Amino acid sequence: MVARIMRTVFGVEPYPWQQHCLNVGLEVLPDGTFAYDELHVLAPRRSGKTWLKTGLVARTCGGDRTSLAVATAQNGDKAVTLWRQVADQIARSPLGPQVKEKISNTHEELRWTKTDSRFLPFAPKEDAIHSEEPDLVIVDELWWFDLAAKTVLEDAWVPVFSVRPGQAWLLSAAGTSRSGWLKDAREKGREAVAADPGRGVAHFEWAIPEQVGGVKASLLEDDELLDLVWNHHPRRDHGLRKDFLEKELTTSRPRFLRAYGGIDSDDSASETVIDELQWGRARTREQIPETALVGLGVGVDQDGVDASITAAWRRPDGVALTEQIAHRPGTRWVAPAVEQLVAAHHPVAVAINHVGPGRNVADELTTHGVELLKLGMGDWGSACIRFKSGVEEQPISVSHDGHPDLEDSMRHAGLRETKTGLTMWAKTSEVTVTVLESTTAAVWAADHPGDVEPVKPVFRIF
Structure with a gap:
């Protein structure tokens, strides 16, 4: 019917x-x-x-x-x-x-x-x-x-x-x-x-076989993979164009395999930096109340590839909620975006890892009149370990919104130990861990609103 x-x-x-x-x-x-x-x-x-x-x-x-x-x-x-x-x-x-x-x-x-x-x-x-x-x-x-x-x-x-x-x-x-x-x-x-x-x-x-002649589908040459997907797609000869699939393949092979080949993407490491089961338990759909006094965290990739802003709020029962706000390439967009958020939600604490490229973004934020929690090596190491512990402990004291960018960050993050014994987030692949860093900083900001450094007036010579 x-x-x-x-x-x-x-x-x-x-x-x-x-x-x-x-x-x-x-x-x-x-x-x-x-x-x-x-x-x-x-x-x-x-x-x-x-x-x-x-x-x-x-x-x-x-x-x-x-x-x-x-x-x-x-x-x-x-x-x-x-x-x-x-x-x-x-x-x-x-x-x-x-x-x-x-x-x-x-x-x-x-x-x-x-x-x-x-x-x-x-x-x-x-x-x-x-x-x-x-x-x-x-x-x-x-x-x-x-x-x-x-x-x-x-x-x-x-x-x-x-x-x-x-x-x-x-x-x-x-x-x-x-x-x-x-x-x-x-x-x-x-x-x-x-x-x-x-x-x-x-x-x-409907999906392509994971192996063809003993070779993983993901390792086939482009023309072989294209033919394989074309031959297994349910709309072949019913309006789907092969040149469309070819264009999709040239854009991103992993996405092509998942979207059109029916192969799940393998975006998980063999061992994640945060316990996988606890990470799943810490995922929540609960949102931060609109009237809550939040902390903002800014994350900056160590190579300046991208930057991220996250909000956090700790509930009366002691569990922190986090929500992803923005994640974009580059860093120049951060200061104006944070300035607008602070103006709309004042008072709000803003935390940033004050090491490497983060120092430059912190200077731009200060120029925009944003009061900051500048986390040096010691505080940043403490923030990373506290975030990891908050997710892994039972009951949890840190939850997250399961944003795809945060999930990617966590699954490609590692822990780097400094010569002084501090432990902090580090990249283990080409995937940045910026969103994990901004989320970590946001929880720290939510817990330390009184530690904000006042903005010093810009020195001018007249």
């Missing part, structure tokens, strides 16, 4: 891979319930997953009874973007007269006026849809979520499906070492395919 809706309502002919997913995934048992309540669609970028989602929503909500479809992605904003893509396609189609879009601050819905069926976005957080009873759940970009998020989100619909049969469609491209839910779904799905129970979990996956 979804394929017919796509064809007759939206004027879109389903791709063969979409038709296969729908033929299998929407199979109905003799009692009228779906054979599969959990469906995994792991497909490369540019496969056409958006139209699949649109067809599923139209089928679920366009029937004769009141139904509910919900969708989420990496965060609330991404969930709304996903919802808007699907809702707009439905509203612009011949179904438009049957639906009514409602868009307001923090509340969006597409409602079918005849049956009162609804399609809603929801933020991926606890209790987001606990008062609802969805018939269809769509989780997009599954690679973003860890196992903790899986537990939280599944608790919103798995109990509902036990008494009101529905389906959860989990869609994603390949992931990273942090993609706990994706890895779990892939393993669970492959086991289901091997067992072939005919119900429960339906698993669809």
Whole structure:
């Protein structure tokens, strides 16, 4: 039925891979319930997953009874973007007269006026849809979520499906070492395919083989890798251009393998500088309150490649929260950006590692009238160890927002011991650890607001 809706309502002919997913995934048992309540669609970028989602929503909500479809992605904003893509396609189609879009601050819905069926976005957080009873759940970009998020989100619909049969469609491209839910779904799905129970979990996956003739796919010559991806992509001969893939390959081979080859990127070291399990436990979606007095941390790469600004606030219970603010190439942008933040959130303490290139940025900040916590070698070594200990101790005293740039910094960071016995962050690869440094400095600033050095007037000769 979804394929017919796509064809007759939206004027879109389903791709063969979409038709296969729908033929299998929407199979109905003799009692009228779906054979599969959990469906995994792991497909490369540019496969056409958006139209699949649109067809599923139209089928679920366009029937004769009141139904509910919900969708989420990496965060609330991404969930709304996903919802808007699907809702707009439905509203612009011949179904438009049957639906009514409602868009307001923090509340969006597409409602079918005849049956009162609804399609809603929801933020991926606890209790987001606990008062609802969805018939269809769509989780997009599954690679973003860890196992903790899986537990939280599944608790919103798995109990509902036990008494009101529905389906959860989990869609994603390949992931990273942090993609706990994706890895779990892939393993669970492959086991289901091997067992072939005919119900429960339906698993669809498109990816290139990790090795060809004993050679890792990532080590193939460009033309061989391009042909391999082209031959395995589900939209080959259905609108996808090979010259587009060729351009993507020349831009970034690791990104190409992940986005179009379906190969998870290996961005984790064999041993991370902070315990991997504790780092995951310290990840939180809790945000710093808007009225909180925060500390700002500035990080500057030792080679001046990039710079970063992070905010931190310590809760009354003693746990520090951190949020990434900005991370850009170069350093000249930092002083004006920090000046604006300080003016908007005064009073605020600003900390920076006052060693190497950090000294130059500190001078620029002082010129802009920003009072600073200038961390010398001793304080900086203490800040690094305190941050590491705060994440690793139980219970934790430092949490983080899981920003991708911070995750990359942590996984490519090492500890360098100086001749005087101090230990501090250091790069172990070409990936900078700047965001880890700014986050460390931010926690120090949040804990030492009274140590700020007043700005000295600029000396002038008249």
